[in-house]
Amino acid sequence: MAAQILDGKALAQELRAGFKERTAALAARGHKPGLVVILVGEDTASQVYVRNKVAACESVGLYSEKLVYPADVKPVVVLDKIAELNADPRVHGILVQLPLPAHFDEAAVLEAIAAEKDVDGFHAENVGALAQGNPRFIPCTPYGVMKMFEKGGVDLSGKEAVVIGRSNIVGKPMALLLINAGATVTVCNSRTRDLRAHTRRADIIVAAVGKPRFVTADMVKPGAVVIDVGINRLPDGRLCGDVDFEGVKEIADWITPVPGGVGPMTITMLLANTIEAAERKAGI
Numbered sequence: 001m002a003a004q005i006l007d008g009k010a011l012a013q014e015l016r017a018g019f020k021e022r023t024a025a026l027a028a029r030g031h032k033p034g035l036v037v038i039l040v041g042e043d044t045a046s047q048v049y050v051r052n053k054v055a056a057c058e059s060v061g062l063y064s065e066k067l068v069y070p071a072d073v074k075p076v077v078v079l080d081k082i083a084e085l086n087a088d089p090r091v092h093g094i095l096v097q098l099p100l101p102a103h104f105d106e107a108a109v110l111e112a113i114a115a116e117k118d119v120d121g122f123h124a125e126n127v128g129a130l131a132q133g134n135p136r137f138i139p140c141t142p143y144g145v146m147k148m149f150e151k152g153g154v155d156l157s158g159k160e161a162v163v164i165g166r167s168n169i170v171g172k173p174m175a176l177l178l179i180n181a182g183a184t185v186t187v188c189n190s191r192t193r194d195l196r197a198h199t200r201r202a203d204i205i206v207a208a209v210g211k212p213r214f215v216t217a218d219m220v221k222p223g224a225v226v227i228d229v230g231i232n233r234l235p236d237g238r239l240c241g242d243v244d245f246e247g248v249k250e251i252a253d254w255i256t257p258v259p260g261g262v263g264p265m266t267i268t269m270l271l272a273n274t275i276e277a278a279e280r281k282a283g284i
């Protein structure tokens with residue numbers, strides 16, 4: 001039997017409808033939520049992501065601004081701007097699009113953002129809060145995945161979960177969220193020996209490796225829930241995920257498509273975090 005689809009596009013629309021009411025309520029009290037997105041350099045994928053983030057803000061009534069710097073900008077220029085934004089009461093969220101050019105100390109930039117405006121959840125203080133099980137801002141992609149589990153009624157407690165990928169943006173926070181939800185979590189990476197032995201045991205697989213169709217049907221236990229975080233471009237220009245959707249959908253119980261799965265949820269949770277930041281500031 002073919003798996004049921006966890007439809008991120010539909011869930012994103014549902015959540016965004018609720019955001020409009022929250023932003024309107026904030027605006028009525030003089031607190032229009034504001035997000036500033038900083039982009040350094042001309043990376044094409046980053047340009048698309050940033051454009052989509054700004055457009056999504058506008059679609060739910062958030063104020064948003066995009067600041068673009070050339071790839072060779074001095075880091076101090078960006079750090080000074082972050083300090084200015086930290087002090088600006090109109091700005092509730094600050095996001096620096098990653099990756100940054102090689103001459104930047106990425107960690108130093110992320111630490112420069114005020115923790116209460118770190119809507120990406122990448123500041124050490126927010127990472128620590130998540131690790132302790134008291135999250136303040138949850139990184140947007142894994143947060144979106146958790147919302148999809150919730151929507152599908154996927155119970156995580158006591159389940160075997162395998163996360164493939166150990167990035168700070170997806171793999172590590174995803175593992176922490178699954179741990180906090182009571183799953184037994186294994187974090188694999190591209191060097192893991194006998195990856196298939198791990199994935200074959202898993203009730204839940206989250207693939208975030210950045211390799212097209214990396215997870216194949218023979219790696220999946222019948223009845224598993226398979227979440228595909230990958231967005232890869234094939235030589236013919238089409239998008240595909242890290243999971244071989246056609247094969248795996250015949251084995252899994254639940255699966256996310258690409259596009260239309262995790263992707264729309266990432267930006268949706270960025271909006272959620274920005275509104276949350278504004279509500280905290282307004283004392284709501």
Ligand code: GUN
Nearest residue numbers: 095096097098099120169
């Ligand atoms: N680059 C890829 N994903 C992300 C993300 O979620 N946030 C930021 N800031 N940069 C990214």
